[in-house]
Amino acid sequence: MQKQEIETQYILEDSEFLEDGRHVDTMTINMGPQHPSTHGVLRLILTINGETVLKAVPDIGFLHTGIEKTAEAKTYHQALVLTDRMDYLSPLNSNHGYSLAVEKLLGIEDEISEKINFVRVALAELQRIASHLVWLGTHALDLGAMSVFLYCFREREQILDVFEEISGVRMMTSYICPGGLQADVTSGFEAKVRTFTKEFPAHLREYHDLLTNNQLWIERTRGVGILTKEDAIAYGASGPTLRGSNVVWDIRKAFPYSGYEKFDFDIPVGTNGDVYDRYLVRMLEMQESLNIINQAMDGMPAGPYRVANPKITPPPKWQITGSMESLIHHFKLFTEGYRPPKGEVFVRTEAPKGELGFYIVSDGSAKPYRMHVRAPSFANLETLPLMIEGHLLSDVVAAIGSIDIVLGEVDR
């Protein structure tokens, strides 16, 4: 591409044009990639007239790390670690989606025990709350409510403590893996989760007290950044962004996975598709997730924490020291990995940001031939110009916060 072409594409000149018979001076400004309210490295090229945004062009790719390319050079088990790094605010949900896709490719979904499913669901919902807490904190901070941020991170810390308890790691857990879980849940797991679920409803009420009926909050968010139902579907928005626009759609209900059909929960939806609706949807989702966690903890059965298939999961340590066959299985698994049959799967899961899909193509070797991630933030970000064009510059910040993007997932 010629230099001239690049400049015309990326540097929009300040221009004058006629509008209602008047000359209008427009200005093109850069928002990001280094801007606190763009939640990472999002760059927006905004053409503004006074304080009104006429045109918004998102420019992404600043965090492109080539995860899809890297995955092609890793075995299926190693590629799991990469999925942590995409949506770094909800790594367990990414692990969950990836594990389900690999299990489907291997054809071992039926071997996954009830206990694994219950632990997975409990962790996925804890992670959803943690992700929504970061969203709430930063979103409120963007709009000027500082204290909510501090409260949210206090509660998120409790959830990260649970993850540390079971996996030893606070954020990049890789705990849910193809074939089950990396390790059995520890004895302190249930007590920690119970403490959280007992304390959290009071905290949730506290957030509602701070924001939901707060006149300042309502004026900044109601009627702002409207996304219509038709646009939301046409542009492939998903998760709370789609539900905020009054579309009743949740992958957990439509295509239940990991036994979600056994849990009783509701899907909150908005009415207008504005920032306030998306805010309320996420707030109510935290309550629903809490209900699911309680049900999962109450009904947690006993059982193995990974499938007893030595070709896919390593044998227990005591067997390795005593049995030659187990030693060989262990060695083969960690040097070569497992080989799913030729084929391809696309598995959708409901991540905190929306529909997270893993498309994995296998050529029969131990490494994924191609791994594509349908990142919810990527599609949700595409709807941003629809929300902000024609509105005020200060509403851009509210709209970005309300779609809850994570740039690690957008750029992958």
Place this chain on the structure above:
Amino acid sequence: MAITATSTVNLVKEKFPQAVVETIEFRDEHTIVLHRTSLLTVCAYLHKTLHYNFLSTVTAVDWPENTPRFEVVYQLLSLEYQCVLRLKVRVGEKGEEHPSVPSVCGIWPGANWYEREVYDLFGIVFSGHPDLRRILMPPDWTTHPLRKDYPLNGFDLPDPHWGGQVPYDTDPGVGNQTLRSWDGRELNENRSRLSQNQEPGTPKEE
């Protein structure tokens, strides 16, 4: 009448016998492989008549040994009937550097960014796309990283993408190894002339 993936496959086969190359079923997931020329007709039919109103993603797979070389993959979803379907188009004859596929942006506007991504990472051109630019890689990147012939580690330290000269002679950070660009040009030639004990950036002792 409720629509399922199986009934969709049968309907499409019945209605567009010329369009379908083959149908694949693996792990209860249905795939229809279409001819490039009839992609838009079938997509419009699926969207309008069978209510596949949600396009989950568009991606591609590179099979360098095969002809056609690329598979462009569309994951469709019907919110109304809760069923999913995968469409595929195979493109890229031998020696064709940038194969072309008709863009589905007119049917699902959300395809815009996905098609830009596929163009960026695979070099597949979507004809009729309103704004076909690179999306993840820098705008003046010349190659397509997700192709199988693109090396995993990238090329051997290519020129900085903005075209300037990196001051390798002052702060190479690479020890004494010689770095070359992909066309064989030595990038830190000044560095190799520095003596071992000399601090980078200081004048050379004569």
